[in-house]
Amino acid sequence: VRLSAVELRVLHLPLVSPFTTSFGTEDVREVIVVRALTDGGDGWGEVVTQHAPLYSSEYTHGAWDVLRRWLIPALLERPAVSAEEVAVVLSPFVGHRMAKAGLETAVLDAALRAEGRSFAAHLGAVRDRVPSGVSVGIQRDPAALVDAVGGYLDEGYARIKIKIKPGRDVGDTAAVRDAFGTIPLQVDANSAYTLADAELLADLDRFDLLLIEQPLQEDDLVDHATLARRLRTPVCLDESIVSAKAAADAIALRAASVVNIKAGRVGGYLEAVAIHDLCRAAGLPVWCGGMLETGIGRAANAALAALPGFTLPGDVSASSRFYARDIVTEPIALKDGHVRVPTGPGLGIEIDHEALEQFTVQRETIAR
Ligand code: OSB
Ligand code: MG
Numbered sequence: 186v187r188l189s190a191v192e193l194r195v196l197h198l199p200l201v202s203p204f205t206t207s208f209g210t211e212d213v214r215e216v217i218v219v220r221a222l223t224d225g226g227d228g229w230g231e232v233v234t235q236h237a238p239l240y241s242s243e244y245t246h247g248a249w250d251v252l253r254r255w256l257i258p259a260l261l262e263r264p265a266v267s268a269e270e271v272a273v274v275l276s277p278f279v280g281h282r283m284a285k286a287g288l289e290t291a292v293l294d295a296a297l298r299a300e301g302r303s304f305a306a307h308l309g310a311v312r313d314r315v316p317s318g319v320s321v322g323i324q325r326d327p328a329a330l331v332d333a334v335g336g337y338l339d340e341g342y343a344r345i346k347i348k349i350k351p352g353r354d355v356g357d358t359a360a361v362r363d364a365f366g367t368i369p370l371q372v373d374a375n376s377a378y379t380l381a382d383a384e385l386l387a388d389l390d391r392f393d394l395l396l397i398e399q400p401l402q403e404d405d406l407v408d409h410a411t412l413a414r415r416l417r418t419p420v421c422l423d424e425s426i427v428s429a430k431a432a433a434d435a436i437a438l439r440a441a442s443v444v445n446i447k448a449g450r451v452g453g454y455l456e457a458v459a460i461h462d463l464c465r466a467a468g469l470p471v472w473c474g475g476m477l478e479t480g481i482g483r484a485a486n487a488a489l490a491a492l493p494g495f496t497l498p499g500d501v502s503a504s505s506r507f508y509a510r511d512i513v514t515e516p517i518a519l520k521d522g523h524v525r526v527p528t529g530p531g532l533g534i535e536i537d538h539e540a541l542e543q544f545t546v547q548r549e550t551i552a553r
Contacts, residue, residue, distance in 0.1 A: 186223040186296050187265045190552035191257045191288070194218045195245060196544040198479065200507055205322040207350035207377035208239040214477050214507065215245050217252075218541070221291035228295025229536060232287030233449035233476035240375065240476075241283070241403070241424060241450065248284040249547075256281070256288055257551045268293035272453060282427060282452035289453035290485060290532075298531035303488070305526050305533075308458055310491030314523040318344035318498035319506055320373065320475065323353055327360035334361055337506075343522040344369040344395070344498040350377045355388050362392050369498065373398035376424055380408045383415050395497065396421040396443050403427075409440035419443050423474055427451060429459040436467050443497065447474035448489060449482070457489055465494035473499030480504055480513030484532045487517060491526045512540045 198214040205211075217232035232252070238244040255278055260266055266274060271289040278285075297307055319342040324330040334345055345365075347357060349372045358372060371394050378386060378400045386400055396419040401408050403424040413420040421443035426432050428451055435441045444464050448457040464471045473490035476482070483504055490499045501524055504516035513534040517524050527533025 186225050186267070186292065186299065188221060188223050188260055188292065190222040190550050191261070191291070192220040192222065192550045193249065193252060193548065194541070194545045195249065195547040196479070196512070196541070197546050198508055198544050201505070201509055203322070204477065204507070205324075206348045206373075207323070207375045209237070211235065216479060217245060217248060217287060218479070218481065218512070219287045219291040221288075221295045223292075223295040223299070225295055225299030228291045228293065228298060228531060229481050229534070230287040230290030230294060231479055231482045232283050233447070233478065233482060234283045243281065243283045248281065251278070251281045252284050252288065253549060253551050256284055260288065260292075261551070261553045266292065268296050269455065272455065283449040286449045286451070286453040289455065290448070293454065294531040301530045303528050303533055304454070304485055304531060305488035305491055305528065308454060308488055308492060310488055310526055311493045312491040312526060313528070314525050315487060315490040315495070315501060316343040316498040316522055317501055317503070317519055317524045318342060318346060318472075319502045320346045320500045321348065323348045323350060323357075327357050330357055331360050331364045334365065338365060338368065341519055341522040342502065344371070346371045346373055346398070346500065348372075349374050351382070354385070358389060358392050358394070367393070369395055371395040371398065371421075373423070374400045376400075376402050380412060383412055386412065387416055390417040394418050398445060399423040399425065406435055406438050406440045409435070410438045413439060413442065421445055423447070424450070426460065429456055429463060432460045433463055436464070436469060442469060444469055444471045445474040446471050446489070447476060448485065449476055450474075454485060454489060458492065461492050461494045470494070470496045472497035473501055475500035475502070477507050479508075480511040480516050480534055481532060483517045484513070484527045484534045487524050487526045510540055512537050512544065
C-alpha cells in the first residue's frame with residue numbers, strides 16, 4: 186500500500202476493576218491507537234505498551250517518541266510498503282517491538298481490507314472460534330481471589346490464570362484449588378522470583394497447574410532452564426520471548442516447555458506466526474497472551490489464537506473483562522467459553538469513532 190500519513194492517539198480507557206500484577210496496579214489502560222492512512226483506505230493497530238516500563242522496557246511515551254521521530258518517518262520515506270516489508274524497513278532501529286507491532290498491524294489491516302481478506306485467513310487460522318481463558322489479578326486476600334475466580338467461572342471462562350508474587354503464591358493457589366477443584370488453572374509470576382526461590386516454586390507442583398509463566402527475569406534463560414529441571418510444573422515463558430530467535434534459544438536451552446505468544450512483545454503478528462511455526466515444529470504447545478487490548482488487538486489475537494499450534498486456551502477474554510465500553514462497534518464477546526474469530530476484511534472490526542474520541546487524550550498525525 187501507499188502510506189500517506191499515520192495518526193497516533195493516546196487513549197485512557199477506564200478498567201472495570203483494578204488489575205494488579207507482581208509489578209503494579211492499573212486502574213486505567215493507557216494505550217496508543219495507530220491509524221494508517223493509505224491509498225487503499227485506513228488500517229488500525231494498537232501499541233500495547235503501558236504507562237510505565239514495568240512489564241518490559243517499553244512504555245507509552247517512549248513508544249510515542251520513537252514512532253513519531255523514527256519509525257513512521259522511515260515508512261513514509263518509501264513510495265509504497267507491504268506489511269511484510271514493514272519489519273525489514275524498521276529493522277535498523279533496535280528494540281521498540283511493541284511500537285513496531287502497532288505500526289505493522291495498522292499497515293497489514295489496511296492492506297488486507299483493500300484485498301477483502303481477513304487477518305485469520307492471512308495468518309493461517311484453522312478454527313472459527315477459540316477457547317477463552319482469563320487472567321485474574323492479585324486481589325486484596327485469597328477470599329477475594331476466590332470470589333473473583335468464581336465470577337469468571339460462572340461466565341464460562343475455559344481456563345483461569347492467577348497472578349502470583351512472593352507472599353501471594355502457594356496460599357492463593359491453594360485457595361483457588363480448594364474452592365473449585367480440578368479446573369484448568371495456571372499461574373503467572375511476571376518475573377517476581379529468582380533461582381533462590383526454586384524450593385518455594387516447587388511447592389506449587391502439588392496443584393497440578395497447566396504451567397507456571399515467567400517466574401524469573403526477562404534475560405534469565407539459563408536460570409529458567411535450571412529451574413525447569415527442578416519443577417514438575419511446566420515452565421512457560423512470556424517476557425523472555427522477544428523474538429523468534431529468543432524462542433529458538435529458549436527451546437535449545439530447554440528453558441521453556443510452553444510459550445506464551447504476544448504479538449506486541451515480539452514486534453508484530455507476522456513474527457508471532459514465525460514463533461508459532463518454530464514451536465510447532467519443535468513440539469511445544471503455545472497459547473496467545475494478552476496485554477489488555479482494545480477491540481483492535483483483541484480481534485487480531487482471536488485470529489492468531491486460531492492457528493493450529495495454539496493448543497492451550499489463551500488470555501483472549503471478552504472485552505467486558507476489562508472495559509465497560511470498547512472502541513469498536515462489536516466488542517469481542519464470550520459464548521460457551523469461546524470467542525469468535527472475526528471473518529470480515531482485515532481485522533474484521535469497525536471503529537466506534539464516538540468512543541475513540543471520548544477516550545483520546547493526545548493526538549498527532551505524521552504525514553509524508
Ligand atoms: O504477563 O500476561 C501478562 C497484562 C499486562 C501485562 C502482562 C500480562 C498481562 C496479563 C493480562 O496477564 C492478559 C490479558 O490481556 O487478559
Ligand atoms: Mg505473563
